[in-house]
Amino acid sequence: VSxxxxxxxxxxxxxxxxxxxxxxxxxxxxxxxxxxxxxTPYARRVHEDLHVFHRVGQAKFLEQPARExxxxxxxxxxxxxxxxxxxxxxxxxxxxxxxxxxxxxxxxDTGLLKSTAYVEVRG
Amino acid sequence: MPGPLNHSPADVIRHLLVGLGYGRLPSGSGPWPISVxxxxxxxxxxxxxxxxxxxxxGRVMDGERQGLYGIQIRVRGVDEPTAYAKAQAIAVxxxxxxxxxxxxGGSEYVVWSxxxxxxxxxxxxxxxxxKRVLYTVNAVVSLRMSSD
Numbered sequence: 001v002s003x004x005x006x007x008x009x010x011x012x013x014x015x016x017x018x019x020x021x022x023x024x025x026x027x028x029x030x031x032x033x034x035x036x037x038x039x040t041p042y043a044r045r046v047h048e049d050l051h052v053f054h055r056v057g058q059a060k061f062l063e064q065p066a067r068e069x070x071x072x073x074x075x076x077x078x079x080x081x082x083x084x085x086x087x088x089x090x091x092x093x094x095x096x097x098x099x100x101x102x103x104x105x106x107x108x109d110t111g112l113l114k115s116t117a118y119v120e121v122r123g
Numbered sequence: 124m125p126g127p128l129n130h131s132p133a134d135v136i137r138h139l140l141v142g143l144g145y146g147r148l149p150s151g152s153g154p155w156p157i158s159v160x161x162x163x164x165x166x167x168x169x170x171x172x173x174x175x176x177x178x179x180x181g182r183v184m185d186g187e188r189q190g191l192y193g194i195q196i197r198v199r200g201v202d203e204p205t206a207y208a209k210a211q212a213i214a215v216x217x218x219x220x221x222x223x224x225x226x227x228g229g230s231e232y233v234v235w236s237x238x239x240x241x242x243x244x245x246x247x248x249x250x251x252x253x254k255r256v257l258y259t260v261n262a263v264v265s266l267r268m269s270s271d
Contacts, residue, residue: 045246048259050173050195051162063240063261064176067193071179 034095036062036102039116046107057107065101073097088121095119125189125267129230132192132264133159133172138227139220139234140196145213146170155209167201167255168209178263191238191263198258199249210243210258217262224269235265 038047046052050059058064066073073094080090099117106114128135137157140146146155149163156163157170175193182188196213200206217237225232239262246257 044244048195048244048246048261049257050175050197060175063193067176067178 033121034091035118035120036066036095036098037118037120038062038106038113039118040111040113043113043116046113054107054109056109058105059107061105061107062098062102065105066098069098069101092119092121125187126270128232128266128268130227130232131159131174132266133174133194135225135227135232135234135266136194136196136237136264137172138225139223139237140170140172140213142223142225143216143220145209145216162197162199167199168205169199170209170213171197171199173197175261191265193263194261196260196262198243198260200256200258202254203256206256206258207243207245210260214239214243214260217260231269233267233269235267237262237264 037043047059047062052059076097077090077094080093081087085093096119099119103114103117106117108114137148137159140157141148146157147153149156149158154166155168155170156166157172159172160174162171163169173195175195177193178191180189180191196210198206198210198213200209217239220234220237223234225234239260241259241261243258243260246259249255249257
């Protein structure tokens with residue numbers, strides 16, 4: 001599993017990618033990519049600013065679960081594949097798992113950030 | 124995370140940055156003081172290193188846990204060009220780190236590599252009334268305390 005936190009230049013979005021999760025197991029050359037992110041101009045600031053105290057939630061609300069739950073995300077994807085789901089569907093399940101875990105950590109004192117979380121299939 | 128550490132990864136990286144010439148310890152003199160975990164109020168140009176979530180890579184045959192430590196370097200500059208140039212220089216400098224020895228408080232560490240997980244991220248002004256500008260650089264670090 002490869003999970004990295006990236007940034008969309010110019011928009012302030014924060015996103016994580018799950019990629020190449022089960023490609024080896026399936027012997028497939030497909031390179032689907034799942035993007036988990038937050039679509040607000042201030043997502044980057046809230047995510048990155050470790051100085052700010054939040055009464056509920058925290059900074060690094062996406063990076064932290066992406067790293068801590070890496071093994072569990074992989075398991076979710078594997079089980080989805082074994083259940084007969086397509087690679088894209090399985091990756092989407094992994095992305096939704098990360099999104100839910102991340103949303104639990106999102107500060108709620110910054111307006112609509114939590115509700116702008118998204119999962120998208122790419123490639 | 125291979126083996127015990129006597130200092131936090133952020134502190135090791137702070138001393139690495141000092142060794143690479145990107146700043147100095149707060150107790151010293153010169154530009155760009157570097158602190159760990161708490162940013163100083165002055166001077167304008169300031170670096171702060173934070174510990175962030177580690178990435179667990181599992182265990183090797185002898186049971187030792189392997190992983191990469193997470194760090195964030197926060198760059199506060201007196202203005203946009205200053206902050207960006209510093210963040211970019213540090214990012215490029217970290218890319219070139221390989222098997223670097225860092226001495227800290229009687230302990231010695233080997234920093235095997237520093238892998239950036241982001242380019243420098245612009246956070247904007249420090250506050251609505253400030254002209255100081257913030258950037259962050261995030262990375263995962265492979266390091267071990269030397270047993271020698």
